[in-house]
Amino acid sequence: MTNQQIAEDLLVKYGENVNSFEEPWGLLTFTTNRQNIISLLEYLKKHETFRFNFLTDLTGIHLPDNEGAEFGVIYHLHSLENNVRVRIKVFLSQDDLHIPTAIPVHASANWMERETYDFFGIIFDSHPKLIRILNIEEMDYFPMRKEYPLEDATRQDKVDALFGR
Amino acid sequence: MxxxxxxxxxxxxxxxxxxxxxxxxxxxxxxxxxxxxxxxxxxxxxxxxxxxxxxxxxxIGYIHRAFEKIAERRPFYQITTLTDRMNYCSSPINNMGWHMTVEKLLGVTVPKRAQYIRVIMMELARIADHLICNSILGVDTGAYSGFLYLFQEREKIYEIYEEMCGARLTTNMGRIGGMERDLSPTAIKKIKDLIYNDLPKTLAEFEKLFNRNRIFIDRVVNVGPITGERALEYGFTGPNLRAAGIDYDVRVMEPYSSYEDFEFDIPIGHNGDTYDRFMVRNQEMWESMKIIKQALENLPEGPYYANEDHYYLPPKQDVYKNMEALIYHFKIVMGEIDAPAGEVYHAVEGGNGELGFYLVSDGGRAPYRLHFRRPSFIYYQAYPEMCKGVAISDAIAIMSSLNVIAGELDA
Structure with a gap:
């Protein structure tokens, strides 16, 4: 089972809903949209040869310059039988940060989605308990977004040009 | 049974x-x-x-320290100290996992000798991690003496860490591109003493105390069982998944740092209960010792770091005499060296399971986004299901055998 076979199979099934295929360091990476992500996860899990039955990781990313697709949700799946990984990305616009929850397909998504909500404010629809998990509940911002600087914004002595981002 | x-x-x-x-x-x-x-x-x-x-x-979240956010501002080599503080029972594994992630991004090949030294240190860390977990399970079920026996050996492992990097708990061991120093004769002697004499003796004694102990078995057999399918759904990895009968080990599935050179077995259980988790960890320590013996016997000669001026600090004496060395030293320490852009996922077999690093670099001095896949965080969500309907004393044993490390849970 090669990345080429997986990509071709998905293109037949999902057509234009899967795109931007890449292979950084041999890990098949592609993008889909939020309408198809759950059915795609389910399809890959139930597929008779691929069997992507393990959700390794679910996380978010903030790309403020990527207009119309400022937020990404990144799924890492692992087929333990074939020992192949894939990375699936879904991009969301910052005006509409909704994506369906993956819990019906992978129970382990529960806390990982809560963590992603906690840090990025991405809302996982029909999640049973979408509240903050690591930060305090009173927090009124999403700390991993790029607009929240790590350093105290009032400090003058730490200039980005000298000390990096 | x-x-x-x-x-x-x-x-x-x-x-x-x-x-x-x-x-x-x-x-x-x-x-x-x-x-x-x-x-x-x-x-x-x-x-x-x-x-x-x-x-x-x-x-959860009582010791959340925002490592992922801090990492977005730090040069790559400074992030090693953050990884120490995740699973603080086996920090060298976290350190090496991070170095390997960055090396993957940079395209650096580490010499064989450094890879073997890393394997030795990672397996020592795995032993230290499992020693803590199993002996604490004994304490939680009312058997204190096993804990005292095993902690003597853990102290010896920490002395080896000290010999290798100067620190004991938060090790910051190794560098991007290799190790910061070679295995010294003292370190080799200490490892050999531990692996050939002290640890096998103590561990055999510990197993005699526990494995067929009537009181212990009453407390742990059939306590908190989980099936293989359920464990997979909940994202279990490492010893906890293997106790449920699924032989997934990153060291074998995706060998890193020359693990393919060594011969070792992957112990698995079949009930996924507290006793199986205990036994799998015990057996893994024997397997780790096997790996360390092989690595010491076949330790290749040669350099212990890659010849990468841009990423590996030059020897300190050269910094005073050699212009290039001075420049590179300054650039590395100040974090002035940009990494290539790219997106890397690298996983190592940590003490508790698959420890993954998802690194997105935009070509700058620091990661654009860094996410740690922390095994405890993912499998701890199964805990309410596992302890439903059991007595409170059994719930303690289940938690102990899951080996949830707060630092790793909260990052």
Missing amino acids: ENVIIPKNTTDALAFNRPIVEDVEYTTLNLGPTHPATHGIFQNILKMDGEKIVSGEQT
Whole structure:
């Protein structure tokens, strides 16, 4: 089972809903949209040869310059039988940060989605308990977004040009 | 199990089996945040019917330190110190995992000798991690002496860390591109003493105390079982998944740092209960010793770091005499060296399971986004399901055998 076979199979099934295929360091990476992500996860899990039955990781990313697709949700799946990984990305616009929850397909998504909500404010629809998990509940911002600087914004002595981002 | 020891059915003995009724008033019990049995700061709010747990809910995040955010501002080599503080029972594994992630991004090939030294240190760390977990399980079930025996050996492992990097707990061991120093003769002697003499003796003694101990078996067999499918759904990895009968080990599936050179077995259980988790960890320590022996015997000669001026600090004496060395030293220390852009996922077999690093670089001096896949964080969500309907004392044993490390849970 090669990345080429997986990509071709998905293109037949999902057509234009899967795109931007890449292979950084041999890990098949592609993008889909939020309408198809759950059915795609389910399809890959139930597929008779691929069997992507393990959700390794679910996380978010903030790309403020990527207009119309400022937020990404990144799924890492692992087929333990074939020992192949894939990375699936879904991009969301910052005006509409909704994506369906993956819990019906992978129970382990529960806390990982809560963590992603906690840090990025991405809302996982029909999640049973979408509240903050690591930060305090009173927090009124999403700390991993790029607009929240790590350093105290009032400090003058730490200039980005000298000390990096 | 043979018929010699039949596990006592605790549910019958305590007349537990009355059904959970909705209109009964239950007791709420706060287990944590600072309860000695949680071995770290996290809270479990348990709904109790007498001694029986009806349902549980976890609150975590008490020692959240925002590592992912901090990492977005730090040069790559400074992030090593953040990884120390995740699973602080086996920091060298976290360190090496991070170095390997960055090396993957940079395209650096590490010499064989450095890879072998890394394997030795990672396996020592795995032994230290499992020693803690298993001996603490003994403490939580009322057997204190095994803990004292094993901690002597853990102290010796920490002395080896000290010899290798100067630190004991938060090791910051190794560098991007290799190790910061070679295995010294003292370190080799200490490792050999430990692996050939002290640890096998103590571990055999520990196993004699526990493995067929009637009291211990009564407390752990059939306590908190989980099936293989359920464990996979909950994202279990490492010893906890293998105890449920699924032989997934990153060291074998995706060998890194020359693990393919060594011969070792992957112990698996079949019930996924507390006893199986205990036994899998015990057996893994013997396998780790096997790996360390092979690595020491076949330790290749040669350099212990890659010839990468841009990423590996030059020898200090050269910095005073050699212009290039001075420049590179300054650039590395100030974090002035940009990494290539790219997106990397690298996983290592940590003490608790698959420790993954998802690194997105935009070509700058620091990661654009760094996410740690922390095994404890993912499998700890199964805990309420595992302790439903058991006595509170069994819930403690289950938590202990899951080896939830608060630092890794909260990042």
